[in-house]
Amino acid sequence: MEKVTLTINGNQVQVPSNYTVLEAAKEAGIDIPTLCYLKDINEVGACRVCLVEVEGARSLQASCVLPVSEGMVVRTNTKKVRETVKNVVELILANHNRECLTCFRNKNCELQTLTEELGIEDIPYQGEKRPGTVDDKSHSIVRDASKCILCGRCVNVCKNVQGIGILDFTNRGFYTEVAPAFDVSMADAPCIYCGQCIVACPVGALREKTDIERIWDAIDNPDVHVIVQTAPAVRAA
Ligand code: FES
Numbered sequence: 001m002e003k004v005t006l007t008i009n010g011n012q013v014q015v016p017s018n019y020t021v022l023e024a025a026k027e028a029g030i031d032i033p034t035l036c037y038l039k040d041i042n043e044v045g046a047c048r049v050c051l052v053e054v055e056g057a058r059s060l061q062a063s064c065v066l067p068v069s070e071g072m073v074v075r076t077n078t079k080k081v082r083e084t085v086k087n088v089v090e091l092i093l094a095n096h097n098r099e100c101l102t103c104f105r106n107k108n109c110e111l112q113t114l115t116e117e118l119g120i121e122d123i124p125y126q127g128e129k130r131p132g133t134v135d136d137k138s139h140s141i142v143r144d145a146s147k148c149i150l151c152g153r154c155v156n157v158c159k160n161v162q163g164i165g166i167l168d169f170t171n172r173g174f175y176t177e178v179a180p181a182f183d184v185s186m187a188d189a190p191c192i193y194c195g196q197c198i199v200a201c202p203v204g205a206l207r208e209k210t211d212i213e214r215i216w217d218a219i220d221n222p223d224v225h226v227i228v229q230t231a232p233a234v235r236a237a
Pocket of ligand 1: 034035036046048051063
C-alpha cells in the first residue's frame with residue numbers, strides 16, 4: 001500500500017494512504033476522542049466529537065471520516081478544537097436523559113466518561129427534549145430513546161454485522177429515533193435477541209432486561225414463557 005506523510009501536532013507520521021486522520025493519529029500515539037465511531041462498523045461522522053483542525057480547511061473536520069493526504073498538517077488540541085468539542089458534547093447532553101445515577105451504564109458510559117474528561121459540569125442549553133419512548137415489551141431487550149444519542153452504532157451492527165437490520169432511524173429532524181420500522185416494538189420485530197446492539201451502544205439506550213423484570217413479565221402474563229438466564233461466574237461471587 002502506498003504511504004503518505006502528514007504532520008499531526010508537529011510530529012511527522014507516515015501511514016498507508018487508505019488511513020483516516022483518526023487512524024494516523026492513533027498510530028502516532030495521539031488520542032482523539034470519539035463517540036459514534038466503531039472501527040469498520042460505524043464510520044459515519046455523526047457525532048463530531050473527533051473534530052480536528054486541518055491547515056487550509058475552512059472548518060474543523062471529523063477525523064474519523066477524513067482520509068489522510070500527502071503533506072497534510074493537522075492539529076488535534078488547539079483552543080478552537082477543545083472549545084468546539086466541549087460545545088458539541090454539551091449539545092448532545094442537552095437532549096439526553098441525564099439521570100445517570102439510576103442508569104445501568106453509570107460509570108461505564110462513553111458519554112459520561114467524555115463529559116468528565118472535558119470537565120463539563122453544567123449544561124448551558126436547556127431547551128425542549130426529544131420525547132423519549134421506552135420499549136420494554138420484549139422479553140429480552142429494553143430500548144430507551146431518551147438516552148439515545150443517534151450515533152448509529154446499533155443500526156450498523158444489526159444490519160451489517162448480524163445481517164438482521166431491524167433497527168434504523170425513524171422519523172425526521174428533532175423527532176428522529178432509532179427503532180424498528182413502523183413504530184413496532186422490539187417484541188414484534190424479527191429481532192433475534194443476539195444483544196449485539198447493546199454491546200455496540202455507547203450509552204444506556206439499549207440494555208438487557210433484568211431477571212426481576214422478566215419475572216414481573218411472567219406474573220403479568222402467565223402465557224409468556226420466560227427464561228431467566230443466569231451468569232454463573234457472577235452469581236458465584
Ligand atoms: Fe468522528 Fe463521531 S467519532 S464524528
